[in-house]
Amino acid sequence: MRIIKVISIIIAITFASCDKVEPPYQSGFDCLSGNKKVLIEDYTGHTCVNCPGAAITAHEIQSNCEDRIIIVSVHAGFFAEPLPGSDFAYDFRTEAGEEWNNFFGIVSNPNGLVNRVNYDGNYVLAPGQWAEEANKVLGENSPVNINIFNVFNPSTNKLTTKVDGEFVGNTVGDYNLIVCLTENHIIKPQKNNDASIGVVGTILDYEHMHVLRKVLNGNWGEGFVTGSATPGQTITKTYEISFDGTDWLPENCNIVAFIYDVADKSVLQVNESPLVQ
Amino acid sequence: MKRITFIAFLLLSVFSVLSLKAQIGNVLDQSQVHGSFQVDGQYYQSDKALGITDSLLNGHRVGLNGFGNIIYTLGNLSAGLRYEAYLSPIAGFDPSLDGDGFPYMYVSFTDEKFSITAGSFYEQFGNGLVLRSYEEWTLGYDNALNGVRLIYQPIRGLILKGVYGSQRKFWDKYVKNGRGTVRGLDGEMNFNELFASMSDSKLRVVLGGSMVSKYQIDANPIYKLPENVASFAGRANIGLGKFNLSTEYAYKINDPSAINNYIYKDGEAFLASLSYSTKGLGLFAQVKRIDNFSYKSDRDVTVNALDISYLPPISETHAYALTSMYPYATQPNGEMGFQLLVNYKVPKKSKLGGKYGMGIAIEYSQINDIVRDQVDDTTFINQKGTLGYASDFFKFGDHVFWRDFNITIDKKFNRKWKAIIQYMYQTYDIATIEGHPGEPVVSSRIAVADITYKFTSRKSLRTEIQGLWTKEDMGDWAALLLEYTVSPHWFVSVTDQYNYGNPVKTDQVHYFSVAGGYTRETTRFQIAYGRQREGIVCIGGVCRQVPAASGLSLTVSTNF
Numbered sequence: 001m002r003i004i005k006v007i008s009i010i011i012a013i014t015f016a017s018c019d020k021v022e023p024p025y026q027s028g029f030d031c032l033s034g035n036k037k038v039l040i041e042d043y044t045g046h047t048c049v050n051c052p053g054a055a056i057t058a059h060e061i062q063s064n065c066e067d068r069i070i071i072v073s074v075h076a077g078f079f080a081e082p083l084p085g086s087d088f089a090y091d092f093r094t095e096a097g098e099e100w101n102n103f104f105g106i107v108s109n110p111n112g113l114v115n116r117v118n119y120d121g122n123y124v125l126a127p128g129q130w131a132e133e134a135n136k137v138l139g140e141n142s143p144v145n146i147n148i149f150n151v152f153n154p155s156t157n158k159l160t161t162k163v164d165g166e167f168v169g170n171t172v173g174d175y176n177l178i179v180c181l182t183e184n185h186i187i188k189p190q191k192n193n194d195a196s197i198g199v200v201g202t203i204l205d206y207e208h209m210h211v212l213r214k215v216l217n218g219n220w221g222e223g224f225v226t227g228s229a230t231p232g233q234t235i236t237k238t239y240e241i242s243f244d245g246t247d248w249l250p251e252n253c254n255i256v257a258f259i260y261d262v263a264d265k266s267v268l269q270v271n272e273s274p275l276v277q
Numbered sequence: 278m279k280r281i282t283f284i285a286f287l288l289l290s291v292f293s294v295l296s297l298k299a300q301i302g303n304v305l306d307q308s309q310v311h312g313s314f315q316v317d318g319q320y321y322q323s324d325k326a327l328g329i330t331d332s333l334l335n336g337h338r339v340g341l342n343g344f345g346n347i348i349y350t351l352g353n354l355s356a357g358l359r360y361e362a363y364l365s366p367i368a369g370f371d372p373s374l375d376g377d378g379f380p381y382m383y384v385s386f387t388d389e390k391f392s393i394t395a396g397s398f399y400e401q402f403g404n405g406l407v408l409r410s411y412e413e414w415t416l417g418y419d420n421a422l423n424g425v426r427l428i429y430q431p432i433r434g435l436i437l438k439g440v441y442g443s444q445r446k447f448w449d450k451y452v453k454n455g456r457g458t459v460r461g462l463d464g465e466m467n468f469n470e471l472f473a474s475m476s477d478s479k480l481r482v483v484l485g486g487s488m489v490s491k492y493q494i495d496a497n498p499i500y501k502l503p504e505n506v507a508s509f510a511g512r513a514n515i516g517l518g519k520f521n522l523s524t525e526y527a528y529k530i531n532d533p534s535a536i537n538n539y540i541y542k543d544g545e546a547f548l549a550s551l552s553y554s555t556k557g558l559g560l561f562a563q564v565k566r567i568d569n570f571s572y573k574s575d576r577d578v579t580v581n582a583l584d585i586s587y588l589p590p591i592s593e594t595h596a597y598a599l600t601s602m603y604p605y606a607t608q609p610n611g612e613m614g615f616q617l618l619v620n621y622k623v624p625k626k627s628k629l630g631g632k633y634g635m636g637i638a639i640e641y642s643q644i645n646d647i648v649r650d651q652v653d654d655t656t657f658i659n660q661k662g663t664l665g666y667a668s669d670f671f672k673f674g675d676h677v678f679w680r681d682f683n684i685t686i687d688k689k690f691n692r693k694w695k696a697i698i699q700y701m702y703q704t705y706d707i708a709t710i711e712g713h714p715g716e717p718v719v720s721s722r723i724a725v726a727d728i729t730y731k732f733t734s735r736k737s738l739r740t741e742i743q744g745l746w747t748k749e750d751m752g753d754w755a756a757l758l759l760e761y762t763v764s765p766h767w768f769v770s771v772t773d774q775y776n777y778g779n780p781v782k783t784d785q786v787h788y789f790s791v792a793g794g795y796t797r798e799t800t801r802f803q804i805a806y807g808r809q810r811e812g813i814v815c816i817g818g819v820c821r822q823v824p825a826a827s828g829l830s831l832t833v834s835t836n837f
Contacts, residue, residue, distance in 0.1 A: 017490035017492070017505040018505055018506070018530055019503035019504055019505045019506070019530075020503070021501050024501075025541055025662050026500060026501070027497065028498060029499075049712055049713075050712075053538070056661075060661075061499065126577050126578065128535035128577030131498050135496070135498035191715070193708075193712060193714040196538075196657045196661075200714045201714045201715025202714075202715055
């Protein structure tokens with residue numbers, strides 16, 4: 001009899017360990033707390049069948065806090081290799097992307113980084129983890145805001161970009177600035193296995209977004225803060241890049257600039273600005 | 278007085294030491310130590326024909342997987358630990374295994390009615406539909422539970438189990454609000470043991486039930502995710518004479534995850550098998566239906582790790598190089614299939630059976646997708662953050678994942694010669710099973726002749742001649758193996774697998790390999806040199822990809 005009582009209690013506890021979620025299933029981001037923006041780096045490749053799904057995940061996160069979430073799609077690694085003579089002959093890869101891919105230990109796609117935060121020795125997050133980590137970052141305050149001023153001169157085919165770091169809090173340590181050029185609306189083939197996104201197999205007219213095209217100031221950027229910075233201080237860097245010899249369309253391009261801690265690579269602040277307003 | 282006290286102290290000390298020594302002696306006499314060790318090493322070399330260049334190897338010349346397992350028992354007490362090293366992992370194993378340490382440690386107390394284990398343990402409820410923690414070295418897979426397990430047998434014929442813990446994920450230490458925790462209960466009643474009136478009955482009845490729940494915090498800002506996800510299963514095993522029926526049904530509440538594209542549909546799994554066995558004849562039939570039943574203790578994980586449920590395969594596991602080229606991997610998001618198997622032994626001294634008889638096995642298995650319908654007009658099938666789809670339990674989908682018809686004849690001709698002949702026809706949906714969307718379904722015919730000639734009672738030569746013919750994937754293959762054995766210690770073999778029908782001329786490659794091995798009691802050494810073809814290895818429907826490789830491999834294993 002005692003056994004039956006014990007079993008009944010255990011069964012009751014187990015049934016209680018059961019959360020039935022009723023619609024609507026959607027929750028919400030906290031876009032109002034903090035001032036830190038979020039950098040989602042989506043490490044991807046055109047022959048990676050699960051990558052369109054990850055791109056949708058990143059876009060879905062961004063659509064919740066449009067101004068505060070910035071995406072960079074880094075085509076690197078095995079699935080980004082061009083396959084000459086096939087639909088996948090185009091080379092999306094960049095020198096910086098390949099170096100980051102190796103440094104952060106990305107061995108499969110899709111995977112990504114959220115503000116390059118190191119979680120117990122690991123930077124890499126599966127797409128399903130991006131939203132949760134992005135939401136954490138949104139609640140944080142950054143001691144610096146980034147302003148980007150782009151001037152594209154069609155006659156010289158050159159872009160001049162000025163990046164200001166306006167410090168609103170004390171900052172101690174060494175920080176670098178990385179300035180990237182990204183491009184949207186690139187129509188090229190992509191492998192896919194999600195029927196809700198497009199044809200399963202190869203989507204010939206897939207729209208690639210946020211594609212990393214070039215890092216303007218070296219794969220790991222250049223020094224921005226050495227030792228410390230104080231509120232009221234503004235640090236400015238200016239870069240120039242020519243579009244000659246490239247297939248980049250200025251009207252589809254953006255500059256993404258981020259400041260990161262040299263010691264642990266975590267992003268202190270990020271911002272994005274289109275080349276053509 | 279002081280002297281008497283000192284002498285008394287001295288005598289007490291001497292007796293204590295003698296008693297302790299006797300006790301240690303007793304303890305050592307009652308103790309048992311068992312263990313096993315294995316080291317698999319591989320040296321990689323560049324191989325132009327396989328596209329393996331020095332830059333691709335990038336200094337990664339050696340892979341090494343090894344383990345040492347020690348179990349100590351003393352009466353009712355047992356304790357054990359396992360050391361593992363992947364320095365670095367052999368190509369094809371998950372890179373997250375890189376490292377070494379003690380991932381498995383436990384202490385356990387067991388008496389007639391009660392058993393408690395603290396630390397790491399493996400456990401399975403029923404067929405494993407709602408809980409199976411296990412380790413499979415060949416796959417580099419280990420989802421051991423770390424926590425506590427209780428097993429209680431209040432009366433003969435009734436076993437109750439309870440488990441609580443977190444699962445192993447490579448070398449990642451469990452941290453609060455990291456991956457989830459698992460708790461489960463299982464009860465099993467053997468009616469023939471429980472009721473005296475049934476002890477001699479021809480009807481054998483075992484009934485069981487399980488409940489498992491996982492907990493993982495919901496910190497997702499996009500969706501409201503269930504933090505506690507429960508699953509329930511009921512099973513029966515009924516035998517009557519030469520017939521046996523075994524079945525299990527499992528149900529899981531909403532469990533949106535990266536595997537099912539974050540849909541909120543409940544999951545179901547069903548298994549049933551019926552067998553008949555008599556002298557010379559065995560008949561076996563089973564059916565299986567899986568609907569949205571991936572159950573992991575971390576909803577965001579998509580790799581082979583942290584599975585709570587195990588979905589047994591119903592396709593036959595083939596052993597030859599070419600028959601196992603396209604193995605089936607269980608589709609946890611949905612599959613529905615059946616298997617029919619006939620084993621017949623043609624009697625000895627019959628016209629066909631000859632002096633030794635002849636074995637005939639015929640197997641057919643087919644696995645299709647399930648039917649998925651829209652839940653409403655505005656929701657796409659499997660749309661993220663919705664109920665996903667509706668599915669009729671009894672309907673097969675049109676999409677065939679796998680079909681396998683095979684016939685095997687096993688015949689001993691005389692004291693010198695014996696042979697196994699196998700023919701099979703397979704349909705393999707490579708797009709779904711290997712994740713190569715857009716690639717056509719592979720239809721293949723495979724034939725194998727496995728012939729053994731015995732020179733003496735200890736020396737024999739085994740020859741395998743195999744062919745695989747298909748117009749899809751890599752085209753036609755031929756394989757040859759010659760294996761000379763001096764039992765019980767030595768063997769040497771040479772093999773070649775030749776992809777002569779590859780549509781790409783430069784990929785028509787020979788995969789040569791030579792191997793040798795020595796076995797002494799429970800210790801085995803094996804060394805091989807040659808090429809390894811790209812493919813997938815599946816055990817129990819769980820698979821890992823193996824890249825093409827070239828070089829030297831060594832395996833040393835022992836147990837005691």
